[in-house]
Structure formats: C-alpha cells, structure tokens
Amino acid sequence: MKNIIIGTAGHIDHGKTTLIKALTGADTDRLIEEKKRGISIDLGFAQFQLPGGNVAGIVDVPGHERFVKNMLAGATGMDLVLLVVAADDGVMPQTKEHLAIANLLGVKKAVVAVTKADLVDDDWLDLVIEDIKGVLKGTSFADSPIIPVSAIKKTGIEDLIKEVDRVAREVTEKDLNSPYRLPIDRVFSLKGAGTVVTGTLWSGEMSVEEQVVILPSGLNARVRSLQVHDKPVETAYAGQRVAVNLAGLNREDVKRGDVILPLGYLKPTSIFDAKFHLLTDAPKSLKNRTRVRIYHATHEVLGRIIFLNKDELKPGESDFVQFNLEAPIVPRYGDRYVVRQYSPVYTIGGGRIIDGHPRKHKRFRPDVISKLEILEGGNLKEIAGLIFKESSTTPMTKDDIIVHYEFSRDELDVILELFLKEGKLLSLRVGDNAFYIFKEGYEKLKMATLDYLKKHHVENPLSPGVKKDVIRAQVMPHLSFKQADAILGELNASKSVVLEGDIVRHFEVKTELSGEQKGELEKVLSKLKEGKFAPLTLNELENNLNISKDELREYLRILTSKGDVVRIKHDIFYYSDAINEIKDELISFLKKNKKMGPAEFKDLLGVTRKHALPLLEYFDSQKITRRVGSDRVLR
16 A cells, blocks of 8 residues: 555646545635635645555645745645646646646656536537647656546546546655655644644654654654544654644744654755756746745745856756755755745746755866766766765765665665775774775875874874874864774774774884883882872972973873872872772771861871872762761761
8 A cells, every 4th residue: 555645736716625525525625714715725635545545645735826835835745746727717827837846846647637627518628638738748747647527516536536546556655764754834733732733754654752853943852643634643654644743842943844854864954956947938047146936845945046057047948056045944865846936936947956965166167067967867876986985084874875865775785885896995893883985085094093193102102092082083073983983993903003992003103111211110100109198299200200291191191000000189199009008097097986077187197288188089089988068977
C-alpha cells in the first residue's frame, strides 16, 4: 500500500471542492468565510481509499489569484495533480499558472477532470478537451488522461476514480529510510491539547514521543500525539497528511513555512544554488539581482536572484543561479522551488536546488559552473567525487552524505568501495563510527599535524607530546572530536604519530631523558624531599636550583605522572611520602579530637599558613576532610 498525495489545481469556481466532495464525501471548505464567499481561501484536506488499495490524501488548494501562495503550500509533497477545468469556461489564467507551478515542482503525474460537463454540448466539450491538450503539450503532463465529469449528477466520477487509481499505481513510493521532514502548512491551537500543526510528511517515519526541532527557529518540542486524517496513530509515514500535537511550544512559536525535523538533521540557510528556468510565457526578461518571491516547501521568502553565467535571462531560458534570501529556509539537495515576481505578483519560473549550503560565488567563474553542472546532471560517482573533493579535509560518514544528497545507501556503498579500490579515499574508524576522507585531504592534515608536533618537540624537548584536544584545536579546528580522533587514530596506525593515552607525539621523537636531564630531575625530587612538610614553591625552586621555569615545570610534570610528586596548588608540589605522612597525622588527630582548626593544623605540622591552607583544601578535595565553618572534620 502506498500513501499518495493528490493536489487539485485549477481556476477559481471550476468546481474543485465540489468534485472532491463527490469523490470522497468530505467538504473541504473549512472556513466560515469560505462558505460565505463560495471560494477556497486556505487549504482543505480529504482522504479516500483507491480501488487498488492505495490511500489517497487530497489537498484542495485555492484557485483565486490572490491565494496562489496558499496553493503553493498545498502543492508541497504532491505526487499527482488533479487538474480541474470547467467545461463552460475552459482553460483560464489560474489553470495555466497552477499547471506551471506543478510542473516546476517536479510533479510527474496528472489526471484532468473536465467538470460541469453536463452544462455544455458535445462539440463545445470536444473543443475544451483539445484546448486542454494544447496547454499540456510540452509539460510532463502531456499524455495525462482527460475525463469529463459532473459532480452534481455524479456522471464520470467512477471513470475518474479508475484513472486516478491507475496513475497512482505508477507513482514512486516515498522514501521511508531517510530522516523525517514535515513542512508545516497550518498552525492552530486546540483546547486541552495545545499547539497543533499539519503538513505532508515528505520522508521517513515520525512517532509519538519523538524529540523534534522546529527550523529555522531552532526551538525544540516533543510529539505529544499524531493524527492521520482525524485518526490517532502511533507512527506517521512519508506520503501521509499528518496533524502533530507539539508539547513545549506555544501557538506563536510556530508558523507556516517552518519544518519539523529530527535533532541534528539539516540546518537553515539564507543562500542556495539552483538551476533556474524562466517560463516561456513569462511577460519579460529577468535581470540579474532582481528581487523576487521564492517558494520552497511551505515557505515564502523574499530574496534576490544572482545569475552566475548571464546578465539577463529571456523567457524560456535557464541558468545556474544563487539566491540571496532575506530570511532563512531549510533546503536539501534536489528540492524544488518556485519563483514569483515581486510586484505585480505572478509565477515566472523555478527549478531544482543543487546546493543547499554553498559559499558565495563570483559570477562567470568556469570552476563554479563546472561544479554546478556536475551537481545538476552528473552521475552519482561524479557527484560523490565532487562532495569528497569539496570536503577534502573533513572525514564524513555515510549518513553525512545521504542526509544532503540523493543517494541510496546501496548506491553509496558501491561508489565508496570503488573509490577505496582506486586509492582516492581512506576509511577511518572510531568505535562504531566509520568515516571516509579524500586521501589528498588526509595527507594535508597529516603534514600539518607532524609539522606542529615537530615544532612543539623542538621548543619543549622534555615534553612527551601534545594533548589530543590541543592538536584538534590548533591543527584541525573544523573537525568534531570524533572526526579528529579518526584522523589521529589513522596517524597512529600508520606509525606517523604515537598515541599514549591522551598524549600525541611525533613517531620519530624519543622522550627518554639525557644523563644531564636525569640528574636535574633528581635534584628537583631531592629538594622537595628536603622540604618535607614545607617544600619550596615553584619560584623558590627556580631560584634555588638555577633551572628555567619551563624546564622545571616539565620535570615536575614527569615526577607527578610517575606518582613521585603530588601537586597541591599551581605552584606548590609535595613529595608523595610527605603527603601520605601528613594524611596519617591528620586522620589520627581527627579521630581523637573530632575537629581541627587551621591553627591546630599549623602547629601539628610546624608550617605557616602558606602551606597549611593549600594542604587543608587539598584534603577537602580528596574527600578526606570536610569543612565545617573554619574547622575540618573527617568525612
């Protein structure tokens, strides 16, 4: 069973709503104002079971020119267009505009219903049908069936249902494997339920209790409940009309044009690359940087169209373009969009998004055009190669690619295997995560990492290496912690670096101390032993031993890592045996006396406040003592 979305299209008062009622028994005129005026202003919805077993959801969209933006919202997610033309009127302006919009949105299937056929004679009806065929010529709907009907007399309805059922079987099934994406076309509040939104689920599956994000606002919410055509469900599937009750949001937090997504999937942008086609019947040419209205999913946004290969586009021509938007949208590669003139408002063109998050381009750049040509019409191998080259120093998972581009997992597996055999890619692993990186990009990161480590070892000869987090921040700040771990893991496996816990060192660097350095290390340890309960501070050790502070810090770090020395404060270090002796004295005293003040502690050890207070704070941090007022007690 497939879930099919059928969208009506046609001029005002051509009988779309009446026809839907004849097909489904549902009245999609929801609003009182619509009842009074006899026209559809906003979107109406109905559902019916097709004879072949598929379930069709019908979106009744308004035909009046003033409400075409509502029609665009309804056309989102449409699988099949039910073009309605009244026999007594014939093809009208909004018939053509709705048809152009459906064509621009990539809808492949259509059935034409010639309504009010009972009001005209056969000769007139034949003329109307021939006119419709002429309008359909040159579109993806050229061979669509045309069925005369009368919704009032119920003639032709069965034939129409049969044709809709036949065409529906040819519709490609929705993508259930991708993350869910639901563009919102209506928002309202219900007493006792709260905020409810509706839309057509474009992909994936959405379930009750999902944690979701609303983009572009970035607000989080929880799916309290779901309905598909007024029936409660636990899970909604791609291709269904869905009502979502959102917990955690007010009615004012959400609007038409927003999109419901899983956390971490897709992101908003105010710029995208596309192929744009100016309609053949557009009234005039379009100049570069013209301000236009862009319709994507259920979102209407203003922006400027930048031609990348021309200064002006004539009717019927196409070009690669970049849109600069005045508000963000949430696009994905392959999405369709429609463009309307800013003023006066009418549809002029549209096309397909080929890069949802590009850099800003300079015009007339052959390299930019070449890249966009591959994204628009290249085979999957060419597109994948471009993706890896563009992100050459960024390890990517399969999901990173599938999220943004139209690859199936099986297709991507074949391409990745081929690239690995050709030596173009490297496969990296971190736990259960498999990353892939362009080999040239990996080599760049490798050289940058080794250069950084060499410099560090020269400047810090006693250092065992650099912490992983520092390497990531200094050499590969564009990577996540997992991605950086994948790179460092591969460098370690290939014996370019050595990973020792959280420390990275150059493979060629040995960290053994020279005889002179071992002697200085012993001097530091000896001096701390000599100080016992009141050792020299860092500055005092520097002056006393005539060792530079940087070298001294390295010696203390080595001694601390070996367990010979304990750091009490940033500039105070104790010999470990002395700390253990102090701890024993402290515990013994508190067992006998229950509590101890700072003065008593000073007297016990024979030290000043300079050492006593840091020691007390250290034992607090070790959970041996607990502070009560100014006193200490055993925990």
